[in-house]
Amino acid sequence: MAEDLYLAAKAAMAKCHAPYSKFPVGAAIRADDGKIYAGANIENLSFPEGWCAETTAISHMVMAGGRKIVEIAVIAEKLALCPPCGGCRQRIREFADQGTKIYLCDDVGVGKTMTMDELLPHSFQTDVIG
Numbered sequence: 818m819a820e821d822l823y824l825a826a827k828a829a830m831a832k833c834h835a836p837y838s839k840f841p842v843g844a845a846i847r848a849d850d851g852k853i854y855a856g857a858n859i860e861n862l863s864f865p866e867g868w869c870a871e872t873t874a875i876s877h878m879v880m881a882g883g884r885k886i887v888e889i890a891v892i893a894e895k896l897a898l899c900p901p902c903g904g905c906r907q908r909i910r911e912f913a914d915q916g917t918k919i920y921l922c923d924d925v926g927v928g929k930t931m932t933m934d935e936l937l938p939h940s941f942q943t944d945v946i947g
């Protein structure tokens with residue numbers, strides 16, 4: 818059930834630091850360790866230095882020892898069903914499978930469920946690096 822992820826993403830959104838865009842975003846990941854890792858967007862006066870909610874959530878997951886995104890919810894205060902930006906799609910992909918579910922939320926709950934493959938088809942993958 819994604820209700821707990823939705824609530825975690827919404828609670829995280831309330832902690833955003835978005836004084837420039839005034840576009841609060843929250844994200845919550847259920848990781849392979851069974852735990853939920855959440856994050857909000859954190860902006861900077863030097864605009865390109867800010868980062869997205871999904872990135873914060875991924876950072877929390879990795880630093881806590883989680884290595885796989887089982888499912889992830891995203892919510893934005895001012896845009897129902899806000900899809901992750903292009904950069905975050907690739908960041909999510911790093912820790913997800915093509916079938917991993919991404920829940921796009923609105924102010925009442927999960928409004929649309931998409932797979933990683935739908936959000937980022939033909940994603941960059943190669944076995945010649947590393």
Ligand code: THU
Pocket residue numbers: 835838840841842843857858859860867868869870871900901902905
């Ligand atoms: N933002 C996210 O946090 N996640 C996304 O996937 C889309 C955009 C943030 C970045 C910035 O702080 C604000 O939304 C406006 O672009």
